Every structure is written in C-alpha cells, then in structure tokens.
Amino acid sequence: MKNLSLMRLSIWAYLAIFFAYLLGPLVIMSVTAFNSPEFPRATPWECLTFEWFSALFHDERILNGIKNSVLVGFGTVILSVAMGLAGALMLTQIWPKLRATYYTIIIAPILVPGVVIGISTLVFWDRINRMLGLGADSFLSNGLFLTVIGQSTFIASYCMLVLVARLQRYDAALTEAALDLGATHAQAFRKVLLPFMKPAIASAAVLAFLASFENYNTTTFTFGEYPTLTIELAQKVRYGITPAISALAFIIVLLTVFAALFNEANIRRKELVFEARKGATVEELSSGRFKMPGFLSSNWAAVALVVVACATVVVVGTATVYSPQQCIANVQEQKRLETEIRIQELQRQRELRRQQQEAEQGSTAPAQSQPADNNSGFGGVFAPNTLSGEEESGAAEPAEESSGFGGAFAPSTLSGDGN
Amino acid sequence: MSAGVGVDLENLWIRFGDFVAVRDAKVHINGGDFFSFLGPSGCGKTTILRAVSGFLEPSEGQVLIGGKDMKGIGPNKRPTALIFQNLALFPLMKVWENITFSMEIKGASARERRKRADELLDMIALPDQGDKLPSELSGGQRQRVAIARALCAEPDVLLLDEPLSALDLKLRQHMRTELREIQKRVGITFIYITHDQGEALTMSDNIAVMRAGVIDQIGDGKTIYNDPSTAFAASFVGENNVFRGTVKQVQGDTALIATNRSGDLLARVSSANQGKMKAGDDAMMFIRPEAFALAPVGSEGDHFVTATVTNEEFEGNAFNIFMEGDGGKEMKVSLPNLGQSFDSHKGQSMTLQYDVQNAVALPAGDLATE
Ligand SMILES: Nc1ncnc2c1ncn2[C@@H]1O[C@H](COP(=O)(O)OP(=O)(O)OP(=O)(O)O)[C@@H](O)[C@H]1O
Numbered sequence: 001m002k003n004l005s006l007m008r009l010s011i012w013a014y015l016a017i018f019f020a021y022l023l024g025p026l027v028i029m030s031v032t033a034f035n036s037p038e039f040p041r042a043t044p045w046e047c048l049t050f051e052w053f054s055a056l057f058h059d060e061r062i063l064n065g066i067k068n069s070v071l072v073g074f075g076t077v078i079l080s081v082a083m084g085l086a087g088a089l090m091l092t093q094i095w096p097k098l099r100a101t102y103y104t105i106i107i108a109p110i111l112v113p114g115v116v117i118g119i120s121t122l123v124f125w126d127r128i129n130r131m132l133g134l135g136a137d138s139f140l141s142n143g144l145f146l147t148v149i150g151q152s153t154f155i156a157s158y159c160m161l162v163l164v165a166r167l168q169r170y171d172a173a174l175t176e177a178a179l180d181l182g183a184t185h186a187q188a189f190r191k192v193l194l195p196f197m198k199p200a201i202a203s204a205a206v207l208a209f210l211a212s213f214e215n216y217n218t219t220t221f222t223f224g225e226y227p228t229l230t231i232e233l234a235q236k237v238r239y240g241i242t243p244a245i246s247a248l249a250f251i252i253v254l255l256t257v258f259a260a261l262f263n264e265a266n267i268r269r270k271e272l273v274f275e276a277r278k279g280a281t282v283e284e285l286s287s288g289r290f291k292m293p294g295f296l297s298s299n300w301a302a303v304a305l306v307v308v309a310c311a312t313v314v315v316v317g318t319a320t321v322y323s324p325q326q327c328i329a330n331v332q333e334q335k336r337l338e339t340e341i342r343i344q345e346l347q348r349q350r351e352l353r354r355q356q357q358e359a360e361q362g363s364t365a366p367a368q369s370q371p372a373d374n375n376s377g378f379g380g381v382f383a384p385n386t387l388s389g390e391e392e393s394g395a396a397e398p399a400e401e402s403s404g405f406g407g408a409f410a411p412s413t414l415s416g417d418g419n
Numbered sequence: 420m421s422a423g424v425g426v427d428l429e430n431l432w433i434r435f436g437d438f439v440a441v442r443d444a445k446v447h448i449n450g451g452d453f454f455s456f457l458g459p460s461g462c463g464k465t466t467i468l469r470a471v472s473g474f475l476e477p478s479e480g481q482v483l484i485g486g487k488d489m490k491g492i493g494p495n496k497r498p499t500a501l502i503f504q505n506l507a508l509f510p511l512m513k514v515w516e517n518i519t520f521s522m523e524i525k526g527a528s529a530r531e532r533r534k535r536a537d538e539l540l541d542m543i544a545l546p547d548q549g550d551k552l553p554s555e556l557s558g559g560q561r562q563r564v565a566i567a568r569a570l571c572a573e574p575d576v577l578l579l580d581e582p583l584s585a586l587d588l589k590l591r592q593h594m595r596t597e598l599r600e601i602q603k604r605v606g607i608t609f610i611y612i613t614h615d616q617g618e619a620l621t622m623s624d625n626i627a628v629m630r631a632g633v634i635d636q637i638g639d640g641k642t643i644y645n646d647p648s649t650a651f652a653a654s655f656v657g658e659n660n661v662f663r664g665t666v667k668q669v670q671g672d673t674a675l676i677a678t679n680r681s682g683d684l685l686a687r688v689s690s691a692n693q694g695k696m697k698a699g700d701d702a703m704m705f706i707r708p709e710a711f712a713l714a715p716v717g718s719e720g721d722h723f724v725t726a727t728v729t730n731e732e733f734e735g736n737a738f739n740i741f742m743e744g745d746g747g748k749e750m751k752v753s754l755p756n757l758g759q760s761f762d763s764h765k766g767q768s769m770t771l772q773y774d775v776q777n778a779v780a781l782p783a784g785d786l787a788t789e
Pocket residue numbers: 435438440458459460461462463464465466467614
C-alpha cells in the first residue's frame with residue numbers, strides 16, 4: 001500500500017518535471033511579454049504592461065518578416081503537398097522490387113542537413129539562371145522562389161510520409177470500381193481518391209506550413225531580399241532582445257493552443273455525431289428529425305476553447321483601457337530611491353575606509369585585507385543591479401563614478417544594447 | 420434468348436510471367452443468360468472476370484462483347500459493370516450517391532440522381548435508406564447497394580465476383596433467389612463467379628466448371644450434375660462416391676469397370692467421353708449418395724456394392740450411412756426417410772444396389788480436394 005502511493009507520487013513528480021521541462025520555457029517567455037523591463041524577464045515582477053505588443057505591431061521588420069513567412073508558407077504548402085502526393089502515389093504504383101530503393105531516395109532529403117539543402121538550392125538555381133542567360137534580378141534568383149523551392153525539397157518528404165500512411169489504407173478496388181462505372185482516371189482520382197485523402201492532405205498542409213514557418217537553416221541561404229520571420233528574429237537577437245519578441249512568441253503559443261483545441265473539439269464533435277447516427281433509427285435519419293448533438297455538449301475541448309477565447313477577449317479588452325504609466329513611474333521612483341541609498345552607503349563606506357587607511361598607514365597587512373572584504377561587498381550590492389540598472393543608466397552613473405569596480409559590471413554593457 | 424448482349428471468350432490465355440492463370444478458355448455466353456463460373460479458390464475465376472471487364476489485357480485470344488472485340492477498350496468504355504468480391508462501395512459517399520455514381524460521372528443533376536436512386540432503392544427493397552453511409556448498413560444491405568450501383572450504370576453485362584461469399588448462410592440463400600429475380604426483371608446477361616456449387620446450380624442457366632485455369636465443362640446445371648465430363652467436375656459439383664479401377668469392356672454407352680474394392684461394376688460412359696474409353700484404360704466411376712438403394716441380403720452382380728458400415732446419421736429427411744470406401748474416403752449413402760427402419764449398425768456389412776444409368780464412368784483424373 002505504501003509502496004503503491006510512493007510509486008504514484010514519483011510518477012506524478014516525474015510528470016510534473018517532464019511538463020515543466022516541456023512547457024516551462026514557453027510559460028516564462030509568455031510572462032516576460034507582460035513585464036515592463038526592457039530586457040525580457042519574469043522576475044522581479046515590475047509592472048503589467050501591454051506595450052510590447054504595440055511595440056511588436058509597430059516593428060516594420062517583424063511585420064515584413066511575418067508577411068514573407070506566410071507567403072513562403074503558402075507556396076511551400078502547395079508545392080510540398082502536390083509533390084508529396086505524387087511521391088506517395090508513385091510509391092504504391094511502382095514495381096514492388098524497386099519500392100524500398102525508391103522510398104530511401106525520396107526520404108533522403110529529410111536526412112540531409114538543412115544548411116546543405118540551402119546552399120545546394122542556391123548554387124543549383126544560380127547555375128540554371130546563368131545557363132539561361134538571365135540576370136541577377138530574374139525570377140529564378142528571387143528570394144521567395146528560392147526559399148519555397150529549397151524548403152519544399154525536404155518538406156515534401158514529410159508530406160509524403162503523412163500521405164503514404166493514409167494511402168496504404170486505401171482500397172485500390174475503389175478506383176477500379178469508379179473506372180468500371182464509367183469514370184475517367186481523372187474523375188476517379190478527383191471523386192474517389194482525393195476525398196479519401198482529404199484528412200491526410202489537411203494534416204500534411206498544416207505540417208508543411210509549420211515546418212516552413214519555423215525553418216531557418218535552409219532559408220538563411222535562400223531568402224535574398226525577402227527575409228522571413230525566423231531570419232528577422234535571428235538578426236534581431238544578434239543586436240539584443242526585447243520583450244516584443246516574447247509578445248510574438250506569446251501570440252504564436254496562443255494561436256497554437258487555439259488551433260489544437262479547435263481541432264480536438266471538432267474531432268470530438270464528429271465522434272459524437274457518428275455515435276448519434278449509429279443510434280438513430282432509419283425513420284429519424286430519413287425524415288430529418290434526427291437531432292445532431294450540439295457543439296458544446298459533452299465536449300470538453302470545445303468548453304476549453306470557449307474559456308480560452310473569453311480569457312483572450314478579456315485580456316485584449318483590459319489592454320485597451322489599462323495604462324501602466326503610473327506603475328512604471330512608481331517603480332522608477334522607487335529604484336531611484338534605492339540607488340540613492342546605495343550611493344550614500346557606498347560613500348559612507350569609502351569615507352570609513354579612507355579614515356582607516358589614514359589611521360593605519362604604517363602597517364600594511366590589515367589595510368590590504370580590508371579593501372578585499374569591501375570588494376566582495378561591492379559585488380553583492382551590484383549583482384542585482386546588473387539586471388535592474390539598465391533602464392536607469394543615469395541613476396547608475398554615480399555608482400560608476402564612485403567606484404572603479406562597479407563600472408566593470410553590467411550597466412555599460414547592457415545599457416549600450418538598449419540605446 | 421437473344422434479348423441481351425452475349426459474351427464470347429475465344430481461345431483466351433492469361434499469363435502472369437510464367438504462370439498461366441487461364442489456359443485456352445473457349446466460352447460462349449448467351450445474351451440474357453445467368454452464367455456461372457464455378458471452381459475452387461485460385462483457379463482463375465476472378466482473372467477471367469477482370470479480362471471481361473477490361474482491367475486485364477488477355478495474353479492471347481479475344482474477349483467479345485455483343486460480337487465486338489474489346490481489345491484496347493478500357494474498363495470505363497465497356498458495357499459491363501463489375502460487382503467486386505469485397506463490394507468496393509465508396510465509404511465516404513452516402514448510399515444514394517454510391518448508387519448514382521455512374522450518373523454523376525455523366526453530369527446528371529442531383530435531382531435526377533436522387534430520383535433514380537429512390538427507384539433503385541425500391542427495387543432492392545431498401546426504401547428510405549439512401550441517406551445512410553455504407554458503414555451504417557448490414558452486410559446483406561451493402562450487397563444490395565452494390566448491385567443497385569452496378570445496375571444504375573445500365574450495363575449490358577453484369578459481372579459478379581463471389582458477391583455472396585461474405586454473408587452468412589441464411590442471408591446467402593435469401594440473396595440467391597433475390598439475385599435471380601433481379602436478373603429476370605432486368606433481363607441483362609449476368610456472369611457470376613462462385614466456388615459454391617449449390618449457388619451455381621440453383622441460380623444459373625449455364626455453368627462453366629474451372630480447374631487450375633482450365634475450363635473442364637460447360638453446360639446447364641442438370642447436365643453438369645448428371646453427366647459430368649471429367650473426374651474433377653464429377654467430384655467438385657455435388658457429393659459423389661468414387662470407385663477407381665480399369666475399364667474391362669465397353670458396350671455401347673455402358674462400360675464394365677474392374678474396381679479396386681467392389682469387383683466388376685457397370686456404369687454409363689459420360690456423353691463427353693463416349694467412344695474415347697477403351698478396355699485397359701484407368702477409369703473412375705461415380706455414384707451419388709442418393710442413387711443407392713438397399714438390396715436384398717446376399718445379392719451379387721455388376722450393380723451391387725457391398726461394404727462395411729462405419730458410421731450413420733439421421734438427417735430428418737434422409738438417413739446417411741457411411742461405409743468403407745475407396746482411397747481412404749468414406750462412401751456416403753443417402754436413403755430417403757420414408758418411415759422405414761434399418762437394422763444397420765457399425766461394423767456390419769451392407770449390400771446396396773444402383774441403377775446403371777445413375778453411375779458415370781470417366782477417365783481417371785484429379786479429384787477436387789474439397
Ligand atoms: N496480378 C497477378 N500476378 C500474379 N499472379 C496472379 C495475379 N492475379 C492472380 N494471380 C494468380 O492467378 C491465379 C488465379 O487467381 P484468381 O484471382 O483468378 O483466383 P480465383 O479463382 O478468383 O480465386 P478465389 O476464389 O480465391 O477468388 C492465382 O493462382 C493467383 O495467384
């Protein structure tokens with residue numbers, strides 16, 4: 001009995017650690033999007049602010065990156081799903097002995113590093129471009145085109161894997177039945193095979209879009225004049241990071257949660273409808289008196305979806321009326337006071353030290369040990385300042401002046417980024 | 420019988436690599452006939468059907484439909500409709516959409532299709548079930564939907580590939596009569612495939628018995644049952660008792676066979692083999708269980724069989740008596756229940772007689788294993 005509860009406890013602990021590991025970074029990042037300091041951090045909590053969202057939506061480069069990412073995403077979805085479907089169909093048609101070889105070849109792009117795909121795409125199309133005698137501004141060297149082509153080389157393989165899984169459950173006799181009933185091959189494809197593949201095509205499209213959206217390795221070589229969001233983010237981080245990026249991450253997380261819940265709710269609803277249809281009598285079905293279950297009835301995912309949606313509406317509503325100016329001003333005032341107290345403390349200590357030095361000018365040993373102690377004291381005082389000082393470089397300056405040690409720490413390095 | 424469109428197979432060969440699936444098939448199927456191909460699993464029945472419907476090109480020979488060579492004409496251009504062994508109903512379409520798929524292909528409006536579907540649903544006795552999905556139907560209902568879907572295409576020839584094999588016995592028997600009735604109503608040629616001889620006999624105008632790619636015999640049910648032309652056909656269609664031996668003497672259409680176990684017995688030479696059997700040939704003689712009658716004790720002669728009883732059972736309408744037979748297989752005797760009683764027990768010897776007309780002499784050959 002005891003063992004069992006211990007076992008349970010450790011399983012729960014394991015789960016907690018596991019989920020903390022999985023979701024912790026996302027949660028922390030989301031929190032930083034609402035905290036006022038200019039460097040993304042969750043603690044100490046200063047002021048609730050929505051200004052990072054507005055900063056995000058005023059950042060031309062981010063917005064442009066999103067636009068390019070979406071363009072590339074759609075292009076990649078169309079190309080990859082089409083190629084993936086063709087590849088999957090081919091796999092079922094090909095001579096069985098060649099199947100394994102064909103499979104390996106078509107999966108290979110997944111195993112090739114994205115960097116290599118990026119470079120080779122660039123080189124290959126550049127060659128073609130030159131062979132055709134086109135200039136540097138031709139369509140073939142257009143960043144969007146190259147990125148779509150480059151990403152699709154391996155994303156199409158992912159799509160094919162998804163589509164093959166569904167295709168293997170397809171009964172080829174269905175196509176034959178359609179042909180036998182007079183359909184052309186194209187009609188059989190469109191009316192029988194394609195509807196069957198639809199769920200897998202939808203999954204493949206979502207997968208392709210996400211894979212394209214988050215791609216960096218390949219895109220970094222091919223983007224040309226069309227930097228995608230990942231490229232822009234990477235360049236931004238190089239010059240310092242602001243909570244605006246957290247805000248973007250938060251939006252993406254929220255959208256993902258929405259999509260996942262929506263999908264789950266839909267699946268659940270379909271199950272319910274299916275069960276209801278099974279239970280319905282023939283008369284109910286044919287007379288149309290058959291009652292569909294409501295979207296929300298015994299559908300936890302739908303309930304969660306509605307809750308999240310309400311929460312979002314409330315937060316957005318608050319954001320439009322809430323102003324953190326007062327809070328920020330308070331915090332600044334408080335910081336100023338703290339800094340002043342610290343400066344005074346420092347000056348007092350320095351004074352004390354000088355007096356000591358003057359008093360014991362003859363004996364060196366105690367005089368040397370004393371500043372060493374003070375040094376560590378400095379470090380202790382300034383450690384939090386390395387994080388908190390950056391918004392108030394002005395307030396920190398006196399400290400810089402007053403001690404050679406303090407200046408060696410953060411304020412200059414961090415505030416330099418902020419400016 | 421010139422109502423429908425006939426089908427002819429002329430010296431049809433179908434090979435898969437070195438494997439010969441159909442060997443030199445020559446079949447004439449009358450228009451409007453219910454024609455069955457009967458044979459054990461793997462003998463090439465489906466292959467023949469696929470050649471007729473156009474999914475397979477013959478390696479040699481021709482398929483003629485209505486006298487027209489079908490070479491190079493695809494399945495969607497042939498006047499045939501195939502009902503698949505596993506039905507192949509479109510799982511995502513409702514029943515009425517399934518049934519009228521052939522009309523959708525031709526661009527008919529949903530209204531027309533709905534109307535036609537309702538007519539066909541009435542015909543297959545499934546009114547008001549058009550809005551269900553195939554997965555919501557029972558096996559027998561699905562079966563009928565598949566038939567309606569094929570009929571909706573208005574084919575000249577309907578091809579059915581063991582459509583009843585997935586159903587339970589009761590439903591199978593019911594569907595047999597139903598199929599036959601539908602065929603009479605629409606009056607088109609049905610080509611039906613089965614490995615169930617009972618099915619073939621009850622439904623067909625004519626039957627082709629197949630064995631390993633070869634067509635052994637073509638004829639109506641009575642002929643195939645009473646006058647088989649090969650040992651395989653005799654043993655595959657219906658129950659039969661075999662007596663192996665050699666031909667001792669042939670006189671007109673009767674042969675005297677020296678059997679291995681039961682002495683010299685007389686039998687009628689099957690009509691396909693008349694003039695082909697001569698003294699000294701290996702032969703087989705077949706007598707059906709119901710062709711025997713009890714003989715007075717101690718009778719001897721060329722139409723009496725004496726053997727030891729190994730088992731007996733009472734079937735209601737008949738007594739089945741099993742006796743030591745030829746080649747390790749029990750001999751089965753079926754005596755109609757006319758209120759009489761038998762004093763037969765296991766281990767006892769029993770004498771039976773038969774009418775020579777009901778015993779068939781055939782050249783020795785492979786027997787059906789089933
Ligand atoms: N595509 C193919 N390639 C190679 N051999 C094949 C092919 N199709 C059928 N065969 C072979 O041809 C033979 C006949 O097959 P067929 O499907 O016609 O049998 P069947 O009489 O319909 O049997 P069943 O009653 O089990 O359906 C079988 O031995 C099978 O292995």
